[in-house]
């Protein structure tokens with residue numbers, strides 16, 4: 758597995774980091790693509806809720822590609838970056854990177870675009886609040 762080069766580094770804010778476990782595998786023993794997408798959705802949802810300052814729901818997932826397998830024990834890191842804002846919706850580009858457990862080598866394994874809609878208390882679309890430094894996940898605190 759190649760190390761990430763300077764020209765190939767994660768894009769966006771580190772949002773979720775998790776270890777792939779045996780329960781996350783498919784029948785062949787590799788990590789299940791659906792598990793990876795669920796982690797990506799969780800990460801994008803975190804970013805969406807922060808930007809929306811409240812509830813937001815996934816309305817579309819587009820262009821997800823699987824570039825390399827993830828194996829049990831990998832440290833899986835999900836990065837998010839808002840690439841588009843509409844009236845009530847936003848599109849978040851999500852990248853997944855893996856680090857093999859005993860090495861410093863990292864590589865991008867998946868990416869895709871997740872669109873979320875800010876929702877009101879009746880689960881209907883509501884306008885995004887104005888963007889401020891305080892609610893911009895692209896500069897969210899990462900501690």
Ligand SMILES: CC(C)(COP(=O)(O)OP(=O)(O)OC[C@H]1O[C@@H](n2cnc3c(N)ncnc32)[C@H](O)[C@@H]1OP(=O)(O)O)[C@@H](O)C(=O)NCCC(=O)NCCS
Pocket residue numbers: 813814815816817842843844845846847872874880881882
């Ligand atoms: C999200 C939901 C409330 C939107 O309802 P809707 O009647 O389609 O609302 P609208 O037509 O007003 O669209 C709202 C926004 O979503 C966008 N949108 C709707 N369908 C879309 C799609 N397939 N792809 C991208 N954007 C979409 C619209 O362009 C609009 O964006 P804008 O306000 O920024 O211009 C509704 O589709 C829903 O409840 N879906 C289920 C959500 C869910 O359960 N997700 C999984 C768990 S989080």
